[in-house]
Amino acid sequence: MNFEEYVAKPLLAGVGITVPRSRLAEDPAEAAKAAAEIGACVVKAQVPTGKRGKAGGIKLAANPDEARGHAEAILGMEIDGHRVMKVTIEEQVPIALELYASIVSDPQSRSPMLLFSAMGGMDVEEAAETNPDAMRRRVIDITEGLSEEDAAAACAGLDLGGQEADVASTLVRLYAAYRMFDAELLEINPLVITRDGRVVALDCKLTVDDSSAPRQGEIAGRASAEKMSALEAEARAADLKYIELGGDVGILANGAGLTMTTMDAVNHYGGKAANFLEVGGEAYTKAHTALAILLKNPEIKSLLVNFCGAFARTDVMALGVVEAWKDLKPDIPVFFTIHGTGEEEAIALVKRELGIEPFDRMDDAVRAAVAATGARAA
Numbered sequence: 001m002n003f004e005e006y007v008a009k010p011l012l013a014g015v016g017i018t019v020p021r022s023r024l025a026e027d028p029a030e031a032a033k034a035a036a037e038i039g040a041c042v043v044k045a046q047v048p049t050g051k052r053g054k055a056g057g058i059k060l061a062a063n064p065d066e067a068r069g070h071a072e073a074i075l076g077m078e079i080d081g082h083r084v085m086k087v088t089i090e091e092q093v094p095i096a097l098e099l100y101a102s103i104v105s106d107p108q109s110r111s112p113m114l115l116f117s118a119m120g121g122m123d124v125e126e127a128a129e130t131n132p133d134a135m136r137r138r139v140i141d142i143t144e145g146l147s148e149e150d151a152a153a154a155c156a157g158l159d160l161g162g163q164e165a166d167v168a169s170t171l172v173r174l175y176a177a178y179r180m181f182d183a184e185l186l187e188i189n190p191l192v193i194t195r196d197g198r199v200v201a202l203d204c205k206l207t208v209d210d211s212s213a214p215r216q217g218e219i220a221g222r223a224s225a226e227k228m229s230a231l232e233a234e235a236r237a238a239d240l241k242y243i244e245l246g247g248d249v250g251i252l253a254n255g256a257g258l259t260m261t262t263m264d265a266v267n268h269y270g271g272k273a274a275n276f277l278e279v280g281g282e283a284y285t286k287a288h289t290a291l292a293i294l295l296k297n298p299e300i301k302s303l304l305v306n307f308c309g310a311f312a313r314t315d316v317m318a319l320g321v322v323e324a325w326k327d328l329k330p331d332i333p334v335f336f337t338i339h340g341t342g343e344e345e346a347i348a349l350v351k352r353e354l355g356i357e358p359f360d361r362m363d364d365a366v367r368a369a370v371a372a373t374g375a376r377a378a
């Protein structure tokens, strides 16, 4: 789940990080009204991307009239594929220094990692590339957490305008928020030192682990809408995990692991998977919905069904597919390979009801499904 700035910054405020006063506005009149309360302000597009500044989605306004004008220009803009529907009207902050601070889930160390740079702002990526030393990295031991000393060590030797201690305590709070919200990424860019010596978060980006949605409760409901295809949205509504992959071999397998293995095998034999689709152990009850969604993808030229039973019985899964197939009557070839608990019954069922012989070996089924698309199986 991704959270936009206007949702994420109040969460920072909740752990004691200073953020500018801010109001949300959905039309120019609201923007002008908010600016009348706030004074000299910044009008900021609210879209889940870090490219707003460069795209003209962030503008300074000295008074309500200017704020109205900027809101008029920014609302409706498209930035990085996102249409701007909301802006924030934020108190202007006199910037002396722009820093970068984030906590990310680092796959290499399998730990949280603190990233910190005194060269923050809109060009932080370029700065980090041309000058790799500009980005400090510190792996955090999750059992120990991040102490003030660790945070101070990460900033040691950098000119932070005399605000070293405040910056260090901001980093400690940032890590606390990262833990509290089950974040995968919590980024402040820029974290600024103001001309009057305060440490203020001007922007914030938050990505929360999807699986923690239940325990994050109310916040989860404020995640920004994902970019999904119509079919992906339909699958989501039916509680299925479906991702379009652009190929033409449709894949229906039970379990995410087997599905990914099947995708790899399709690629290995020179084909391209059309989708990832996770039906789990519920292949029987969800087969109809799952197949219907798969088949609506106009790119699909063949279907590969790969079931592997342990606790879940493959004959029950096969029955779901057979019934759905008879009902939907798709005009593409289908290839089965079935192993594990209930396989004899499942294979007999597919032969009897569909007149199709499942393959003994998964490789052979994959090759046949790839060949049926017209691609030459390697």
Ligand code: GDP
Binding pocket: 020, 042, 049, 050, 051, 052, 053, 054, 058, 090, 091, 092, 093, 094, 095, 098, 121, 122, 189, 190, 202, 203
């Ligand atoms: P992003 O481009 O989408 O990452 O948007 P940011 O919120 O990071 O803002 C981009 C840039 O706008 C910052 O790096 C600042 O230089 C500038 N900016 C944002 N808020 C203020 C502000 O209150 N005062 C001033 N002077 N500049 C600001």
Ligand code: MN
Binding pocket: 050, 121, 189, 190, 203, 204
């Ligand atoms: Mn930013």
